[in-house]
Amino acid sequence: MAIQFPQHLKPLEPQASVLLEQERNKASFDSKTLMQRIYGQEYLEKRDRILNILQFDPVLGDKSHRYYEGRESRFKKSLAAAKRLAELQRIHHWTDEEFGMAEYLFDEPSPFRLHRSMFMPTLLNQGTEEQKKLYLEPAQRYEIIGCYAQTELGHGSNVRGLETTATYHSETETFELNSPTLTASKWWIGGLGAAANHAIVMARLISNRKDYGPHPFIVQIRNLQDHTPLEGITVGDIGPKFGFNTVDNGFILFDHVHVPHIAMLARYSSIDKKTGEYRTPPNSKLAYGTMVFVRANIVLESCQVLARAATVATRYSAIRIQGSDANQPKKIKAFDGTIKTVETPVLDYTMQQYRLFPIIAQAYACHFTGQEMHRMYHENQEKMAQGDFSYLADLHASSSGLKSLTTTLAVAAIEDCRRACGGHGYSLFSGLGQFYQDYLPKATWEGDNYLLTQQTARYLLKTMRSIRAGKTDATNFSSEYIAEYVAHPEAKCGFTTVSDLHHPELLLSAFKFRAASLIDKTVHAMDQEQTSWNDMLVDMYRISRAHCQLFMAHNFIKAVFDDPNPVLKDVAVLYCLSTLEQEAADFLMCGYLSPEQALMIKQYMVVMLKKIRPNAVALVDAFGFPDYLLNSALGESEGHVYERLTQMAEKEPLNAHRVAEGYHQFIRPLIYAGKQNWKIDPKGIARL
């Protein structure tokens, strides 16, 4: 008999639904209108159509197992879900965008994830027409299921260190794939552990004894009849991870495996079938354009992550009561119309606001920055089509640093929001624990967040040098603010009262000066003092961070300062203030801000937190997360926190019986090991 909570008990008054309704009533704007502005009506309609399909689907509708089950059963359910999503795509003729929405709403990493996100795109971009026909078309129909095998056990980000070889033999017209050492084992490859039957393998191309470095090869790895590994191949799962355990990240080793000449993806570089001669790829900058697109999406995704974490924590903080603020005791109107004094919702405490509202602001900053990056991407694509590559370097540099900054912010936000939920944040039912675990790798992959910033910094150092040398005009975002700094390196921030801090140009000027000054100091250290690149790595990281924080502030302000909704202006100012406060050391060290000004920023931040307080719940409501996505007892839209926590606890497998498994084997023998000094009555009660 499973354990059940008494049905007649209700949570203490005031009920959460009353508290949330009050929060929504006191907002100064309509969250639905803002939601439509964020997503657009078309997107929301599409999403709701797909949400309806998923919520009522027999395989995908129920997420309730997620928090209880171990890896094996979760992986099996994840395979079932992957199959079902593929079927639904066929049935409903979903476009790639719609399939992406379904994956987003289902919100669980899938074993087929890399098949769609890396295997097929690589075939599309790097395969010849013949290769696309042979591999891409069946892949689209899931007749072959692929993965993308690049990193190795001993080699992560540095692709040049890869050990796996593909040696061309013109006599057999085959490439011989081989793993010379244990560290050459491909490792971390999503979908490889159990699901995939094909892989794109990055291997050092060797032909006529010459090593041409890593190139992509498409390789069948498992038998299509029974899924057993093909001869010479050792393949399996790399084992449990901190998160992402619904995906079979795998390893693979090749013991002199021969694949046909067509296996090498040959759109750019290729090997002559007869002679083994290598044909060099035409130098193409087009790939960098695509990377900007990918990274714009990462920034938009970071927005969703920040907003989702903030939604859970903000709603729950409006419901969770603790102690009371003697100066402002909380009063509410009960159902019977009387006014009652109750404990204070934690959202009323400045510390809680200080922990949560900057995260809401970061979410909005990422939204407007992601949108701007999409616009710039399209503009740049048009320019490049006309042979004009002048935007590319700047855009690419910013996009590298932004990937690093926004995913770092997002990772931190999930954990900060989880902790801001107090004890219950530690329950998986909060929805933030697994979310954090699954999101974490974003900070490492598609460019490690530390390494990436070197690319951004390198570009900015170069820009500074060429402006100093008079070789560059200030023609784009970066060169403009760097040139301004070079012209006025002794400038000071001009404000004298806190009310000046609502002026966007003034806030931006601080971000600009600080970024340019960091760049300048680094150029000086390297060029004048011969400091090595290695000794400047920490500064590189800071430069990239400063540049991207400026970029985000710039885009946010540009997007909302002519806006009819004054709330977004407040949020933009809070974004700037909280970033200024967090990074105050930089602003003070570059001499642009005085200690007195920094103090005013702190004070004004408390003012802004209070100003935003009545709109906090509406600001997260505007992101419109469906409860199906949140899967959170603390964050659901109607706020039935305590009912949901108890309902979810009832499903805990340990509660399936009134006496937990293990009692007879491990507890009873201990209790009865000696000679008890007390008596037990027939009801099992100790008689003293």
Added chain:
Amino acid sequence: MAIQFPQHLKPLEPQASVLLEQERNKASFDSKTLMQRIYGQEYLEKRDRILNILQFDPVLGDKSHRYYEGRESRFKKSLAAAKRLAELQRIHHWTDEEFGMAEYLFDEPSPFRLHRSMFMPTLLNQGTEEQKKLYLEPAQRYEIIGCYAQTELGHGSNVRGLETTATYHSETETFELNSPTLTASKWWIGGLGAAANHAIVMARLISNRKDYGPHPFIVQIRNLQDHTPLEGITVGDIGPKFGFNTVDNGFILFDHVHVPHIAMLARYSSIDKKTGEYRTPPNSKLAYGTMVFVRANIVLESCQVLARAATVATRYSAIRIQGSDANQPKKIKAFDGTIKTVETPVLDYTMQQYRLFPIIAQAYACHFTGQEMHRMYHENQEKMAQGDFSYLADLHASSSGLKSLTTTLAVAAIEDCRRACGGHGYSLFSGLGQFYQDYLPKATWEGDNYLLTQQTARYLLKTMRSIRAGKTDATNFSSEYIAEYVAHPEAKCGFTTVSDLHHPELLLSAFKFRAASLIDKTVHAMDQEQTSWNDMLVDMYRISRAHCQLFMAHNFIKAVFDDPNPVLKDVAVLYCLSTLEQEAADFLMCGYLSPEQALMIKQYMVVMLKKIRPNAVALVDAFGFPDYLLNSALGESEGHVYERLTQMAEKEPLNAHRVAEGYHQFIRPLIYAGKQNWKIDPKGIARL
């Protein structure tokens, strides 16, 4: 047939063991000597004796299941381990200290944890002699197994908000325990979900219609014959958590349950059996003394957490190679004596040193601070025994803030070290993932890390006010530095060159000035500008943090600056520099440091990182973590990273068969759903 790695493959040269040996050879001191200084010979001998018992124990010796299994089977194994540890205690006559060592080495939260750490101590401290005889003695023999039920579903840190009632009825001489609402359910109670048969329940004492607030009651909750819940009691497990899943955190609700008069723990307050009259407790400050002891141990435990995370990440960073530093290519001597150029271990990159070495320094700072707290605790106990309570308030205030600061540092360190391990840090085999998950609650329980700081700040504000009013002499640590500030509020830090930064008094003066200045500004804001307590919460947090960072710097410097081992001086200086750098904004805003000086601190930090680099591995070796404890493929002492990762992957349940479960049900139907355009040969290979 389980999947196996090819036996003939070895990792790429240089082997990890060679790299680690080189690291150890280049250290300037003997890590074993330092280890003995940290722990003392007696402790190490005891620990090794217990380690030997555990490592070869049939139940406790093998930890290999931990990373693969789901909650149900891990909980069952955890019960088995708890029983085994209780048996070993009997067999080997372990003292409490030795039992603690065994739990530490076994390193898995146990269902009997609260039985030992809260149930028995509460009986000991708050029970009468009669109650101790009745309950504590059988508890020591595990004849009754208890837990400590305080927090409720709707009420965490604010004990005054608890809803559970215990109403005394003199006619039946019983207390009636009742849960009036759903939010009154006890929640998060360790050991309650499945294991305990008794609980200490904190409930509002009501007698003769008067509410005396929360008091402790000992209550039998499960039948001693068959472990079923007693009448009127609903009890079970609260469900899965982010970590700590080997413990059965539980809930309990009482439906008018009567317990005898003796159930109320009556050493301090009690109810007259006949009249129901309440006897007030004598006001005792002694409990605060104990809290200092508990918190000294938390600081020492934080040291172990920091050191353990740093051990894994530092050793692995000496082994993990990536790219190369063109200025300083890494050369090693191979087995055959030749010199080879190899990729650079990531530990050579400043960024990696910047991420890891401050954590090593924090570990040492916590060690020396914890030791000093123990000394102060004993000194204070002696004073209190003589009726002198003058040390208590200062010690208690520091200890509150230190619990907050050191557990916050420790939580961050595990995650920072995990990320510093790159991709493999995300594998559970790193040993850092579960470690983080299980350690996390320390930041919330035994005083939430944000709330606690208010206690520290409150004391410091009071001290500042009374010094300003001339009411207090500078007689203890806090009042001394505050008085110094009050005497010289316009002081500036005097250094002009980076070499001055090795002077401990100079470094400490900055920490002192900054803490006192923060306190002063807050007193000013509250007393002169009438800013509310709520609006100053962020400042309270900063004050506590600043005070405790100073306290740690002070203790670290005091402990090592007369030391024959110069390495610890370097580490102490790094602790100061990295904290100064991290908190630079405070030091600049209070006007004690100039921007130029802050820049010198940054520069000198890079110098110190380089100076510590050769000793990094030896500094973590000195903490002497047994491999049995670390349970980490990345951090084990001999450094066989890649062999261990592959051995551990072989045990992944998904690899038990060459074709993973789920293929026939979920993959094959998808592949063969349509009409394939390609042929499959008898070997299962697609023929193009």
